[in-house]
Amino acid sequence: MRQKNVCAAWFSLHLLLIISFSLRDTLWLVAHGQTIFPSSFRNYSQKAEGIASAVLCQRLAASNPVRQVLATYLHVAGIETGYGYFAPNVPGSYKLVFELHYPDGRIEYELPRVNSSAAGLRVAGLLDKIGRTPYDALRELLVKMLAQSIWRQHPEVKTIRAVFGSTRLPSLSEFERGKRESYDFLYAYDFSLREKPAEPEAVK
Amino acid sequence: MRALKERLFEFLFPTESDAWLSILRVGLGFQITLYSLSLRNDWNHLFAGADSGLVNRDLAEALLSIESRFAPRLGWLATLGAHVGLREETVLSILWICLLVAGCGLIAGIFSRTSAILAWFLHLCAAKSGGFVSYGVDNFMTIGLFYLMLSPLPDRYALDWQLRKSQPEDSPLLGFWRRVLQLHLCATYFFSGLTKCLGSGWWDGSNVWRALIRPPFNVIDPEMLVRWKYLFPVAGVFICLLEIGYPFFIWSDKTRKIWLICICAMHAGIGFMMGMYLFALIMIILNVAAFGPGLVRLQRESTSLRPQEAVA
Numbered sequence: 066m067r068q069k070n071v072c073a074a075w076f077s078l079h080l081l082l083i084i085s086f087s088l089r090d091t092l093w094l095v096a097h098g099q100t101i102f103p104s105s106f107r108n109y110s111q112k113a114e115g116i117a118s119a120v121l122c123q124r125l126a127a128s129n130p131v132r133q134v135l136a137t138y139l140h141v142a143g144i145e146t147g148y149g150y151f152a153p154n155v156p157g158s159y160k161l162v163f164e165l166h167y168p169d170g171r172i173e174y175e176l177p178r179v180n181s182s183a184a185g186l187r188v189a190g191l192l193d194k195i196g197r198t199p200y201d202a203l204r205e206l207l208v209k210m211l212a213q214s215i216w217r218q219h220p221e222v223k224t225i226r227a228v229f230g231s232t233r234l235p236s237l238s239e240f241e242r243g244k245r246e247s248y249d250f251l252y253a254y255d256f257s258l259r260e261k262p263a264e265p266e267a268v269k
Numbered sequence: 270m271r272a273l274k275e276r277l278f279e280f281l282f283p284t285e286s287d288a289w290l291s292i293l294r295v296g297l298g299f300q301i302t303l304y305s306l307s308l309r310n311d312w313n314h315l316f317a318g319a320d321s322g323l324v325n326r327d328l329a330e331a332l333l334s335i336e337s338r339f340a341p342r343l344g345w346l347a348t349l350g351a352h353v354g355l356r357e358e359t360v361l362s363i364l365w366i367c368l369l370v371a372g373c374g375l376i377a378g379i380f381s382r383t384s385a386i387l388a389w390f391l392h393l394c395a396a397k398s399g400g401f402v403s404y405g406v407d408n409f410m411t412i413g414l415f416y417l418m419l420s421p422l423p424d425r426y427a428l429d430w431q432l433r434k435s436q437p438e439d440s441p442l443l444g445f446w447r448r449v450l451q452l453h454l455c456a457t458y459f460f461s462g463l464t465k466c467l468g469s470g471w472w473d474g475s476n477v478w479r480a481l482i483r484p485p486f487n488v489i490d491p492e493m494l495v496r497w498k499y500l501f502p503v504a505g506v507f508i509c510l511l512e513i514g515y516p517f518f519i520w521s522d523k524t525r526k527i528w529l530i531c532i533c534a535m536h537a538g539i540g541f542m543m544g545m546y547l548f549a550l551i552m553i554i555l556n557v558a559a560f561g562p563g564l565v566r567l568q569r570e571s572t573s574l575r576p577q578e579a580v581a
Contacts (some may be wrong), residue, residue: 079449183308183311255579
């Protein structure tokens with residue numbers, strides 16, 4: 066009986082965490098105007114999201130032991146995110162193209178390269194994360210790392226320009242009228258090789 | 270109050286056979302094996318640290334440390350390997366082999382508990398250290414492996430049972446862990462369906478179209494998809510209703526079978542039409558393990574009853 070009580074108590078807490086995280090993510094979407102709800106709902110959702118975040122100890126300092134222990138549990142149980150896949154709407158995707166400049170003036174184009182379609186899905190996810198991050202420094206650092214991996218494959222390259230863009234998907238009716246997928250330029254970064262890949266020079 | 274508690278405990282701790290656990294163990298064994306094999310040529314490239322990885326693993330681990338310093342990561346194992354003179358590349362290769370062995374161990378049911386813990390730990394390390402390259406499939410694999418390693422292994426179809434005469438634990442705990450998985454799936458689908466319902470694109474089918482033409486999920490030629498355009502709104506609404514209705518219709522004997530088939534068909538469709546094979550597989554495994562065995566048992570019972578009814 067005692068074992069059952071412990072199991073039931075653990076599961077209550079576990080389920081509460083799952084629901085709270087999912088609810089918080091849903092409320093975040095409403096609060097940021099990404100849903101069909103009218104804008105009058107935003108304030109309420111923001112407040113409710115704040116309460117959900119507080120319940121999940123997300124308002125505590127990052128170094129707080131309670132928050133650290135809870136975060137560890139969430140990670141090991143795989144419940145640290147909500148479940149809004151492709152919701153409320155399917156976002157566009159991103160594309161990263163490297164322009165490789167050789168010492169003889171030759172220019173080649175290269176994409177981030179992996180060997181399997183399973184890894185390809187992961188790289189596409191990485192580009193989405195680069196595109197969506199609100200932190201310019203993190204975006205630049207990630208692009209720099211990808212450029213470095215290209216450099217290892219082409220050590221003779223003198224400079225690399227990384228061009229990051231978003232994919233604009235045509236609607237069904239646009240597609241029927243002949244419009245196809247297009248790209249919007251977002252960022253470009255120039256990297257030059259001295260002794261090792263140098264600090265990037267960002268061009269927006 | 271006591272009666273309520275008793276009813277709650279009856280629900281949470283039903284007497285169960287271990288058929289669901291066998292499905293979960295074998296299914297996750299296949300999932301881990303396919304996961305390892307699918308990444309065999311990119312494993313070191315995806316998860317290496319400075320100077321050889323696609324994205325430096327140290328960055329993902331540093332960001333993870335802000336959230337949790339104790340979440341498992343590959344960096345710990347690489348450091349441990351460095352202490353005994355192993356290069357990072359060697360450590361990563363050993364870990365890949367261990368993960369593959371753990372997957373095969375789960376399929377066969379050899380050292381079931383050890384294999385489950387090893388698979389959970391190594392996959393978690395890879396998912397956390399490769400945070401920038403992980404996606405939904407990693408979440409659901411962690412969830413499935415977490416429940417599997419805590420469940421009362423081995424099940425009767427495991428080689429452990431046959432060879433080492435290990436006996437499974439009591440059935441109320443078997444029932445409890447199945448309930449945990451069932452309720453988790455209900456929460457997952459409900460919120461997934463709810464957030465989809467809040468987007469206009471699922472009601473008019475435009476999100477179905479976008480999902481199918483969005484790189485890298487554009488497996489099918491859009492020219493071919495256009496011919497099926499009238500089905501997109503139906504498919505969008507169907508997906509919303511299927512997901513949000515899951516926690517309400519999956520429990521009833523009358524609707525469970527059709528709901529389970531539809532959900533599995535939806536995931537199979539996502540797998541084949543969008544190239545997300547591993548994601549489709551893990552979702553089908555979790556669903557069939559959680560809600561499948563009862564259906565098979567019900568069918569067998571009704572089949573076995575027929576002769577007796579005829580005699581009566």
